[in-house]
Amino acid sequence: MAKAVIEINAECCKGCYICVELCPTGALEIKDFKAAVKDAELCTGCMSCELRCPDFAIIITRNAK
Amino acid sequence: MAYDYAKFIRPGRLPHIWCPGCGYGIIMKSMLRAIDSTGWSKDEIVLASGIGCASRLPGYVDFNTIHTTHGRSLGFATGIKLANPALKVIAMGGDGDMSAIGGNHFIHACRRNIDITVLVFNNYIYGMTGGQYSPTTPMGAKATTAPYGMIEPSFDIARLAVAAGATFVGRTTSYHAVPMEKLILQALNHKGLSVVEIMAGCPTGYGRRNGQKAASDMLIWEKEHAVPYEKAKNMTEAEMAGKFAIGVIYKDESRPEYVESYDRAVGLSKRG
Amino acid sequence: MSKDKRFLQGNDAVALGALYAGCRFFAGYPITPSTEVAEKLAAMLPKAGGRFIQMEDEIAAMAAVIGASLAGRKSLTATSGPGMSLKMENLGFGCMAEVPCVILNVMRGGPSTGTPTGPGQSDIMQAKWGPHGDHPCIALTPSTVAEQFTETVRAFNLSEKYRTPVIILTDEIIGHMREAVEIPAEGELEVIDRVKPDCAPEDYLPYDSSKGDVPPMANFGEGYRYHVTGLNHDASGFPTAKPSIIDSEERRLVRKVEANYDDIVKVEEFMCGDADRIVFAFGSSARSAKDAVLALREKGVKAGLLKALTIWPFPERHIKKYADGGVKGILVPELNLGQAVCETERAAGGKCPVEGLFRVDSEAILPSQISGTLERF
Structure with missing residues (x-):
């Protein structure tokens, strides 16, 4: 089971690639100009993408251990 | 854990107008988390801004907000604070707004030490008008009005604030989202004039003309060039070349705040 | 009851009139021949529970006055021609954002520095057309020291009633001359305060003109959180690029003053x-x-x-x-x-x-x- 759930609000996403480039595990990608989950299992819940998403478009919810 | 920004966002105002990859959205989020930590009510918070990309921020958030004229936010903010000192006043603007057209208001607000928090969004460029050089554009950098490269030395906004008399001065970057939140919180809780300079990327107006093609390049540049102040103060000028200090740069809690001084001097405080 | 009769300078009469009208904030910058107003209010405002500040320039003074008014205080600034030129930017903002305040221009000769110590009446067109763009203008022209007092009260009343900056255009002669003035007793002159919203905060629209051309105004900090901008905006106060709204709001702005000739225009x-x-x-x-x-x-x-x-x-x-x-x-x-x-x-x-x-x-x-x-x- 993945350590966290990634939610993407496509309406707010502007496809800037910050989340993709700063994700340490490569869990995200850009698809049709919007952020998308490439591999949910890779997400460690580090929050790097959420904190630096300028567009309020990513919500990370860590799963209980 | 995921932070819920919705309680501070005005319904229907997002998405914001900032370009893809603009660092200002990151600042807005850190600022909202810092404001949340103060415990202040939304009714007592005032956001005042000037003109430019940064100055569009107040329109999105559910406080008392005023988007004023170019560079003048601190004039309006000073009037608001003096009229009702119970209000928590935050002024914000970009590097051009605060240090060029609003430079005079900036230094005098610092000098007075009035209890206002000033957030300066420094992206080295006039973004709203399409990438003209500003007082913080680095030497040699390209801008639409500096097609041959910037020849003017730049302002160090944090040092300017210290010299002008601000009693809390810090610097951070849009990369440092969590340290930024903590720094802004310290500034908000400081009694007196506090300045936080926030380095942030403008991929559209600056980055693409200056070898930083992606927004993430700009964030990584910030990470690599920021030096914690405690370390930076022991480094030589040569060691610091091209780098900048982040964190709390100056703090003085001994100087009296302006409105309190005024009320004491004129006998208003005795009347309660 | 004995009358309060005083031998007053014109500029002092403006200061006293302002206090009578409920002015509790002044921001200014020293400039001849208006400075006495600032000096008088620097001393008197705190005694009335108000605050005074000398700003770093005329631009900031105008900004502070608008800010203070938004935060709920009737506010005044005083200047002369060169300072008036600098105030135009924020005067336009005050008109656009519909923030009541009073600007005293003790006119001297011009252009530029002109003759600071001599009278002029050359800012008539500047008062009307100084800020760029179409906007409402109310400007009053007292000619006696007694009128300096009463017209200042009227200026505050009109600014509160019509939710707009009001200019007092006086000149060096009236500002510096001395005459005997009977100070009106409290309650003798009408004092008007801005109309506040009576709706719930969540229903408040700061520029709602459905009940008249002058929308009720909430002060910052009273629970009615709203947005103020110099951009064209709709009833909610947020920027709009919709041509029909830009048109109707621009027209309302000018109409709220122009359509009230009988109430505003005073001629002896x-x-x-x-x-x-x-x-x-x-x-x-x-x-x-x-x-x-x-x-x-x-x-x-x-x-x-x-x-x-x-x-x-x-x-x-x-x-x-x-x-x-x-x-x-x-x-x-x-x-x-x-x-x-x-x-x-x-x-x-x-x-x-x-x-x-x-x-x-x-x-x-x-x-x-x-x-x-x-x-x-």
């Missing part, structure tokens, strides 16, 4: 009833004009004075009445090279000759100059 008609020639004057020139009319009456010449206490909106209906009534002519003496005279001509609509009498040497227009010209009509 002195010996006008049977007059066959009229002098239209304001400020210090109106004092000379009154003398001239009295002198001509002694000689049997039927002269009358229309003394404008409101110069904007321009008293065109008053002028039209006499132009239509068949007077031989209207004379407009002013300390400039022809500003109010052009408006007067427009108002007269070709029904009678309109002549200007101008002086720009930093001296007052003399009664003899006015009577001499009027006599020839």
